[in-house]
Amino acid sequence: MDTDNTIDINRELLSAYLDDALTKADRARIEMLLRVSDSLRSELAEMVRMRQLFAAWSPPAPDRFFVRRVDIKIQEEVARMKNRWGLQKFATAAILLISIGSLAFLTQRLDKTVEPVTLDAFLQSSLDREVREVASLTEDDFSKDRVLDLVLSDNTR
Amino acid sequence: MRDSKSSNFSHIEDIQIVARVLEGNTEAFSVLVKRHHERVYNTVYSLIGDLDESDDLAQEAFLKAFHALKRFRGQSLFSTWLHRIAVNCCLDHLKSKHRRSFVSLDEHGENWDAPRIWMGQSKDADVGVERRELQEILECALNDLSEEYRVTFVLREIEGLAYEEIAEILKCSIGTVKSRLFRGRTKLREILQVQYDNWIEA
Numbered sequence: 001m002d003t004d005n006t007i008d009i010n011r012e013l014l015s016a017y018l019d020d021a022l023t024k025a026d027r028a029r030i031e032m033l034l035r036v037s038d039s040l041r042s043e044l045a046e047m048v049r050m051r052q053l054f055a056a057w058s059p060p061a062p063d064r065f066f067v068r069r070v071d072i073k074i075q076e077e078v079a080r081m082k083n084r085w086g087l088q089k090f091a092t093a094a095i096l097l098i099s100i101g102s103l104a105f106l107t108q109r110l111d112k113t114v115e116p117v118t119l120d121a122f123l124q125s126s127l128d129r130e131v132r133e134v135a136s137l138t139e140d141d142f143s144k145d146r147v148l149d150l151v152l153s154d155n156t157r
Numbered sequence: 158m159r160d161s162k163s164s165n166f167s168h169i170e171d172i173q174i175v176a177r178v179l180e181g182n183t184e185a186f187s188v189l190v191k192r193h194h195e196r197v198y199n200t201v202y203s204l205i206g207d208l209d210e211s212d213d214l215a216q217e218a219f220l221k222a223f224h225a226l227k228r229f230r231g232q233s234l235f236s237t238w239l240h241r242i243a244v245n246c247c248l249d250h251l252k253s254k255h256r257r258s259f260v261s262l263d264e265h266g267e268n269w270d271a272p273r274i275w276m277g278q279s280k281d282a283d284v285g286v287e288r289r290e291l292q293e294i295l296e297c298a299l300n301d302l303s304e305e306y307r308v309t310f311v312l313r314e315i316e317g318l319a320y321e322e323i324a325e326i327l328k329c330s331i332g333t334v335k336s337r338l339f340r341g342r343t344k345l346r347e348i349l350q351v352q353y354d355n356w357i358e359a
Binding site: 008011012014016019021046047050051054055057058059060061062063066067069070071073074075077078082 | 163183184186187191194195198199202203208212215219220223224229265288291292295296314315319320331335336338339342343345346349
């Protein structure tokens with residue numbers, strides 16, 4: 001006597017038999033069972049009829065503008081993608097330009113504010129200043145007080 | 158202009174058209190839409206059961222396919238790949254909202270009569286009306302199935318896909334497809350039991 005489980009397995013095989021999706025061995029098994037089982041034959045007949053029932057059912061067709069609507073949406077999407085790509089390129093170019101501009105500006109500023117001074121140039125410029133100061137002295141500047149002032153101011157500089 | 162372009166593709170395989178689209182000829186995608194829109198729409202409608210939603214979802218499926226075209230490797234047929242996208246759109250949609258039954262069988266009440274076309278009692282003049290009635294009943298019965306049974310049943314019974322294709326679309330084993338089909342058919346019979354018994358007896 002078949003258990004419930006065996007019956008279920010056979011019915012599942014029957015469903016696959018209907019779809020011609022059984023292995024040779026399973027097909028032979030179910031065909032043997034069909035020969036001896038009225039209930040299984042009846043169940044197969046019901047499955048076939050249900051299939052006929054659904055074969056009579058036809059889903060409605062899309063309207064004739066469906067393809068056009070999809071075409072329009074696709075082309076809109078393409079345009080949007082192109083715009084997005086264009087904006088991205090523009091933004092990248094702008095960032096690059098700003099970066100290069102800033103770099104150039106900073107380099108220029110740096111050139112002007114920090115002039116490289118060699119030791120020789122520094123000494124020469126100090127000597128020139130001393131010479132100019134001495135040359136600009138008048139007779140009064142050689143008075144005792146004035147010389148003292150100059151010496152003191154030099155020492156405190 | 159577009160039609161003449163499209164006609165050039167009439168004897169070209171889907172995968173070659175995909176290559177053209179990826180090369181930048183986006184208008185070629187229209188050929189794929191023309192080739193597959195009816196089947197995609199039918200599948201979506203079978204799964205969703207609502208005209209407006211089916212229209213939107215079928216369009217969404219094509220848009221998603223267009224965006225994902227780079228990922229199409231040609232390992233399966235383009236139609237199988239497209240169907241997978243359409244089915245996934247439907248599954249996502251069904252998950253995102255509680256499934257809406259446009260007319261539930263329960264709404265017909267206990268005194269609801271099976272269409273006479275089932276019982277062979279229909280006159281020719283009634284056939285159109287009976288057929289519409291039958292369509293509605295079958296849609297309702299499908300709507301009352303759980304999603305996994307419904308999807309599997311529709312792909313097999315309405316779309317006529319092989320078990321292997323269904324398994325590929327649903328990313329499950331062939332054994333699972335067999336099992337779901339068996340259970341789905343059993344459940345459908347239960348749903349349609351009263352009407353079905355009348356029909357069988359007839």
